[in-house]
Amino acid sequence: MEKVFTRPNSLKDMPMHYCPGCTHGIVHRLVAEVIDEMDMFDRAIAVASVGCSVFAYEYFYCDAYQASHGRAPAVATGIKRVLPDRLVFTYQGDGDLASIGTGEVVHAAARGEKFTAIYINNAIYGMTGGQMAPTSLMGQVTITTPYGRDRENNGFPVRMSEMLALLDGSAYVTRVSVHSPASVGKAKKAIRKAFEVQMAGLGFSIVEVLSSCPTNWGLPPLKALKWLEENMIPYYPLGELKIAAEVV
Amino acid sequence: MAKMLMKGNEAIGEGAIRAGCRYFFGYPITPQSELPHYLAKKMPEVGGLYLQAESETASINMVFGAAGAGARVMTSSSGPGISLMQEGISYLAGAELPCVIVNIIRGGPGLGNIAPAQSDYFQAVKGGGHGDYRLIVLAPASVQEIIDLMGDAFDLADKYRNPVMLMGDGVLGQMMEPVELAGEKEITIPKKPWASTGRMGRKDKRLISSLQIVPENCEKHNIKLFEKYAVAGQNEQRWEEYCLEDAELVLVAFGTAARICKAVVDTCRAEGRAVGLLRPVTLWPFPVKAFEKTIATAKRYLSVEMSMGQMVEDVRLAVNGRRPVSFYGRVGGMLPVARDIYNEVQKLLARGKA
Ligand SMILES: Cc1ncc(C[n+]2csc(CCOP(=O)(O)OP(=O)(O)O)c2C)c(N)n1
Numbered sequence: 001m002e003k004v005f006t007r008p009n010s011l012k013d014m015p016m017h018y019c020p021g022c023t024h025g026i027v028h029r030l031v032a033e034v035i036d037e038m039d040m041f042d043r044a045i046a047v048a049s050v051g052c053s054v055f056a057y058e059y060f061y062c063d064a065y066q067a068s069h070g071r072a073p074a075v076a077t078g079i080k081r082v083l084p085d086r087l088v089f090t091y092q093g094d095g096d097l098a099s100i101g102t103g104e105v106v107h108a109a110a111r112g113e114k115f116t117a118i119y120i121n122n123a124i125y126g127m128t129g130g131q132m133a134p135t136s137l138m139g140q141v142t143i144t145t146p147y148g149r150d151r152e153n154n155g156f157p158v159r160m161s162e163m164l165a166l167l168d169g170s171a172y173v174t175r176v177s178v179h180s181p182a183s184v185g186k187a188k189k190a191i192r193k194a195f196e197v198q199m200a201g202l203g204f205s206i207v208e209v210l211s212s213c214p215t216n217w218g219l220p221p222l223k224a225l226k227w228l229e230e231n232m233i234p235y236y237p238l239g240e241l242k243i244a245a246e247v248v
Numbered sequence: 249m250a251k252m253l254m255k256g257n258e259a260i261g262e263g264a265i266r267a268g269c270r271y272f273f274g275y276p277i278t279p280q281s282e283l284p285h286y287l288a289k290k291m292p293e294v295g296g297l298y299l300q301a302e303s304e305t306a307s308i309n310m311v312f313g314a315a316g317a318g319a320r321v322m323t324s325s326s327g328p329g330i331s332l333m334q335e336g337i338s339y340l341a342g343a344e345l346p347c348v349i350v351n352i353i354r355g356g357p358g359l360g361n362i363a364p365a366q367s368d369y370f371q372a373v374k375g376g377g378h379g380d381y382r383l384i385v386l387a388p389a390s391v392q393e394i395i396d397l398m399g400d401a402f403d404l405a406d407k408y409r410n411p412v413m414l415m416g417d418g419v420l421g422q423m424m425e426p427v428e429l430a431g432e433k434e435i436t437i438p439k440k441p442w443a444s445t446g447r448m449g450r451k452d453k454r455l456i457s458s459l460q461i462v463p464e465n466c467e468k469h470n471i472k473l474f475e476k477y478a479v480a481g482q483n484e485q486r487w488e489e490y491c492l493e494d495a496e497l498v499l500v501a502f503g504t505a506a507r508i509c510k511a512v513v514d515t516c517r518a519e520g521r522a523v524g525l526l527r528p529v530t531l532w533p534f535p536v537k538a539f540e541k542t543i544a545t546a547k548r549y550l551s552v553e554m555s556m557g558q559m560v561e562d563v564r565l566a567v568n569g570r571r572p573v574s575f576y577g578r579v580g581g582m583l584p585v586a587r588d589i590y591n592e593v594q595k596l597l598a599r600g601k602a
């Protein structure tokens with residue numbers, strides 16, 4: 001019988017530690033599939049960050065780094081400047097990229113660093129137990145906003161991709177989601193395009209992926225996907241935010 | 249052999265280039281500025297990279313990436329910037345990445361000032377960042393020594409797969425002295441069979457990481473690091489002995505403070521007093537072997553520092569209660585004056601008689 005669905009080579013054959021229904025695993029798979037399809041396994045370098053995806057370096061079978069909280073874009077800068085012909089990508093959560101590491105990603109984009117950030121926006125801090133993230137929605141109940149996120153105390157959610165799209169050094173900025181089979185397909189296309197932009201040397205690229213955290217949202221997996229669709233997408237609209245003129 | 253006049257900060261840059269360093273990541277701060285200025289100009293000439301980062305936090309993490317990729321890489325800063333780098337330095341030590349970090353120390357704490365100081369001694373030799381780790385710390389006292397030690401700094405970093413810190417102060421950084429530059433020699437950068445460079449056909453996967461989630465493994469990792477530090481501690485102690493053969497009063501000082509102390513020793517010797525200077529060149533490992541050599545004649549030690557008394561603690565540990573240890577220091581960007589050190593020495597010598 002012909003095998004029509006199999007594990008991508010760029011993904012190691014091992015159980016993942018993510019909670020049931022967590023979409024981190026889907027995004028890992030998409031990245032690995034794209035690396036395989038572009039035949040880039042030998043040149044790929046993954047930079048894991050600090051968050052639930054801290055062990056991403058175990059799952060991606062290519063060479064890898066584990067960076068300090070928020071600083072993956074600086075680590076990727078150092079790697080890519082030494083090895084300019086490699087495919088370098090960071091894999092960062094929203095606490096990592098949009099809070100503690102805001103400075104690093106903004107300046108990597110401003111310099112037009114030729115790596116790709118895979119940015120998982122799940123509107124919460126997963127690993128540390130469900131605290132408010134800079135991306136948590138207005139009114140969202142988290143363990144540190146038990147009465148809901150309010151503007152007086154916590155201000156407003158950060159739309160990172162919109163900010164990064166403004167910088168001349170960003171060549172490709174897009175927001176996708178993984179709440180439905182159709183959106184997963186689009187997410188994969190976006191990752192491929194970002195990697196192609198990187199390898200063409202056009203500048204910084206980032207794919208923001210709206211993702212679910214059933215555990216800390218306190219919802220069963222399917223309801224979590226529905227919550228994502230109904231609450232996150234209206235605030236974080238999907239689509240390409242920046243395509244540099246050189247990108248075809 | 250070419251002889252030329254050079255500023256200390258520029259000598260750091262020249263020494264780095266001669267050591268085969270081709271990557272510099274840093275953020276501006278006084279009083280080390282001449283170093284990045286020099287490298288911004290020179291790096292492109294030798295096919296290297298000078299990159300001005302958005303902060304010291306970013307700089308040290310860029311160093312992490314470049315070092316992991318196998319490059320000879322450095323950064324440079326002064327007190328406040330070095331403080332910002334501490335998390336990254338701890339990660340570098342944990343992941344066993346070689347690199348060179350320069351600290352041209354200024355007056356502190358806080359924003360302090362931009363005048364010369366040695367008050368970052370504790371931060372450099374006792375940790376600074378979190379967790380159990382060590383840096384190899386070098387303290388040159390002349391522009392010539394800066395050039396020479398930069399080569400050693402990169403070699404030591406590679407040998408021990410560990411960050412090395414070169415510590416100076418504003419006086420050393422800014423002063424001009426004649427230096428002899430050896431002819432460009434072949435640089436042999438050791439192979440790095442651990443560098444994470446993309447597999448490129450390689451069978452094994454390489455990971456650069458400081459994460460050890462299983463406590464048993466984390467403890468093993470710490471023990472392994474400390475076995476490495478023990479070897480470095482034995483083999484890499486360096487110091488200079490000045491008039492120590494019969495010294496009854498041993499001054500202990502490094503860097504700029506040691507230069508001033510030398511003048512004091514000369515004055516005392518001219519008066520027939522048995523005073524000498526022990527100048528640590530490695531602050532970690534601290535040159536305890538040198539103390540064993542002096543203990544037979546020494547009646548007393550005096551640590552002279554540009555701080556409120558930091559190295560004096562290591563002097564006490566090395567002397568281990570066998571002799572009295574005193575301290576004299578100026579701080580906040582003030583330099584110890586030879587006259588005042590001399591008076592202190594006179595007091596101590598008189599006390600010895602009583
Ligand atoms: C300097 C530092 N501060 C805080 C932490 C603790 N910490 C670990 S993960 C994390 C939040 C991660 O959240 P996010 O980036 O959203 O990723 P997720 O876990 O949701 O995938 C924090 C604050 C740390 N490891 N280092």
Ligand code: SF4
Pocket residue numbers: 017018019021022023024052122126127212213214215216
């Ligand atoms: S805590 Fe949330 S983000 Fe982390 S693995 Fe579980 S579901 Fe995923």
